[in-house]
Structures are given as structure tokens and as C-alpha cells.
Amino acid sequence: MITTVKAVTFIKALRSGRTCPCLMLCEDDNGGKFEIVVKLRAGIDSGTTGLTCELLASLLANDLDLIVPKPFIVDVDSHFYEAISDAALAERFRKSQGANFGSQYLSAGYTWPQGRSISSSLMQMAADIFAFDLMIQNPDRRNDKPNLLRKGDELVIYDHEMAFSFLYAVGQAQYPWDNTGVGFMKDHVFYRGLKGRELSWERLQGALEAVGDRQLKMYAEVVPDSWRQGTKDATVRILEYIDQVRNQSKVLFKKIQEVLV
Numbered sequence: 001m002i003t004t005v006k007a008v009t010f011i012k013a014l015r016s017g018r019t020c021p022c023l024m025l026c027e028d029d030n031g032g033k034f035e036i037v038v039k040l041r042a043g044i045d046s047g048t049t050g051l052t053c054e055l056l057a058s059l060l061a062n063d064l065d066l067i068v069p070k071p072f073i074v075d076v077d078s079h080f081y082e083a084i085s086d087a088a089l090a091e092r093f094r095k096s097q098g099a100n101f102g103s104q105y106l107s108a109g110y111t112w113p114q115g116r117s118i119s120s121s122l123m124q125m126a127a128d129i130f131a132f133d134l135m136i137q138n139p140d141r142r143n144d145k146p147n148l149l150r151k152g153d154e155l156v157i158y159d160h161e162m163a164f165s166f167l168y169a170v171g172q173a174q175y176p177w178d179n180t181g182v183g184f185m186k187d188h189v190f191y192r193g194l195k196g197r198e199l200s201w202e203r204l205q206g207a208l209e210a211v212g213d214r215q216l217k218m219y220a221e222v223v224p225d226s227w228r229q230g231t232k233d234a235t236v237r238i239l240e241y242i243d244q245v246r247n248q249s250k251v252l253f254k255k256i257q258e259v260l261v
Contacts, residue, residue, distance in 0.1 A: 001059070002222040003028055004073040005036065005102070007080055013089060019044050019161075020089065023105055026074055036102040038074045039161070042095035046168075048227035049234045050161035051101040056238050057136055057160035058103070059219050064207045066132055067156045069103035073224060076100055099224035103158060110149035110156065118193035121153045126190045127199045129157055131256045134176055135208070135245055138163040139184040146189040164238050176255050177248040185259050195260050201253050208249055216242060 005026035014021050020043050026036045044050045058071040081093035118126045129148070133141050140162040141147045147159040166173035166181070174181030185191060216239050223235045245252060 001218055002055070002071060002073055004075060004099075005034060007038065007074055007076045008033070010080075010084055010093075011035070013086075020092070022089075024074070024102075026072065026102065034072070035105040036072055036074060037069070037105050038076075038100055038102045040076075040092050040096040041098075041100050042092045044161055046161060048229070049167060051099075052223055052227050052234045052238065053163045053167070054101045054103075054160050055223060056219055056235070056242075057138070057163045059222070060136065060211070060242065061132060061157065061160075063211050063215060064128075064132065064204060066128060067154055069106060069156065069158055072102040072104070073222075074100045074102035098226050106149060106156065110151045112146055112149050118190065122150070122155060123194075123197070124199075125153075125155045127194055127197075127201065128204045129155060130185070130188055130190045130194055130260075131201050131204055131253070132157075133163075133188060134182060134185050134256055134259065135252065136160070136163040137165045137176075137181060139165060139187070141189050142187050143189050148189070164234075164241060166241065167234055167237060175244070175248075177244075177251040179255070182255060182259055191260075197260070199257070199260065201256065205249055205253050209246060211242070211246060 005028045007024050008027050009025040011023040011025060014023055014037065019039060022038050022040070024036055024038050026034050039051065039054065041047055041051060055071055058068045061068045075098065076093060076096055078097045081090045084090035084093055138160060140159065147157065149156045166175070176182050220235055220239055228235055
């Protein structure tokens with residue numbers, strides 16, 4: 001389900017700032033090489049919780065037939081940082097020894113044209129992405145930060161470290177089937193383009209309900225042990241939440257429709 005690769009060569013930092021994802025050449029056990037965008041454990045405020053959110057959201061999206069870059073576990077060895085000339089970045093690598101989250105680098109041809117309306121060919125895919133983000137409580141796909149790319153009639157979604165935001169709730173967590181925790185969706189990149197339209201999520205709902213207990217167990221098994229802390233770690237809480245999402249699917253999709261009225 002998930003390939004673990006070893007970081008071989010640092011290529012470049014894709015952007016500066018808080019998370020500073022890096023493009024790296026990585027290699028699997030068979031000698032296969034991949035260009036992978038790596039999020040370092042020490043590069044994000046939420047640490048291994050954010051990496052777990054990235055991984056589990058990618059697995060769920062894939063099972064729901066949404067398009068995500070292929071996820072990887074990227075092993076950074078204890079001496080890798082010595083090859084990094086930038087001192088601050090080298091320190092992040094030094095603090096990120098072991099398992100990190102990576103996703104397949106998307107080459108030329110993927111763009112996101114800002115400020116354009118949703119074309120008819122992309123309408124259903126946009127609606128499914130909107131529903132997915134409400135489903136996983138992801139507030140991080142906004143007009144100013146869409147975290148998606150387009151190529152032809154495909155929309156590729158990425159960057160889910162802020163998903164499952166109930167993990168960070170102060171006080172009682174809010175869930176969409178309880179008529180709470182949906183206000184953030186008005187800032188979603190597709191909210192205005194979808195609002196008031198006749199939409200259907202029959203396929204997506206069916207795909208969600210088809211995610212079985214065996215699949216959830218497989219999700220749990222691919223999360224690195226080093227990302228799991230305590231008896232109530234993020235992996236356990238996220239999988240319990242996905243189980244609730246399946247059980248509440250009818251209420252959930254009704255709520256999605258209400259948000260867009």
C-alpha cells in the first residue's frame with residue numbers, strides 16, 4: 001500500500017517559510033528512483049501528527065477515487081543533513097532522522113489558473129473534493145491556498161497536514177453530522193462556484209460506505225511506529241473518526257448539500 005524509500009539526494013527547497021517542503025531524489029529497495037516532495041517531521045508545527053494526517057488523508061482519498069500524488073514514507077538517515085549547505089535547513093534534516101512523509105513530484109503540465117470559474121467538465125470533481133474536505137475536516141484548501149493542481153480534466157489534491165482538525169480542538173470536538181464544525185467550508189476554494197447548484201454525491205457516498213474495516217486496519221498498519229505516541233495517538237483517533245464518518249454517511253452528505261444551498 002505504501003512504499004518506503006531512502007532519501008538519496010537533496011534537489012531543492014520548493015518554498016521557504018514554515019513547512020519548507022523539499023524536492024528530493026529517493027530510492028526504493030529495488031533500486032528504483034523517484035523524485036519526491038518531502039515534508040520533514042521537524043518542518044511542521046504539528047510534527048508526526050501532521051504527517052499522520054497527510055498519510056491517512058491520502059489513503060482515504062485514493063480509496064474514494066480522488067486523485068492524489070502517490071504517497072511515500074521517506075527515510076532520512078542520520079548523516080544526510082551534512083550534505084545540506086543551508087544551516088537552518090540542515091538543522092531541520094538533522095531533527096528529522098527516520099520516517100518522513102513524501103508525495104510523488106508532479107512534473108510539467110500541472111497548473112492552477114487562479115480566478116477562473118469551475119468548468120462543466122470539472123464540476124463533479126470539484127463537488128467531490130468539496131465534500132471530501134468537509135468529510136475530513138480540512139480547512140486548508142482556500143482561494144489564497146488552493147492546494148490542488150489541474151491537468152486537462154483532472155484535479156489533483158495535496159497538502160493535508162491540517163486535515164482532521166478535531167485533533168487540535170480546544171474543548172469539545174465538533175463533527176459535521178452534529179450540525180457543527182462546517183463554517184470553515186465557506187472559505188473553500190470551490191464554495192462560490194458550487195453554491196446553489198444541483199449536485200450529486202451518490203458515487204462518492206457509495207465509495208465511502210465501501211471502505212471496510214479491513215481497509216482501515218491496513219491504514220493503521222502503514223503508519224510508522226515512530227509517528228505513534230501514547231495509547232490515544234492520532235492514528236487511532238483518525239481511524240475512529242473515519243469509522244464514524246462511514247456510519248453517519250447519510251447525515252453527512254445531507255449536511256454537505258445544506259452547506260451549499
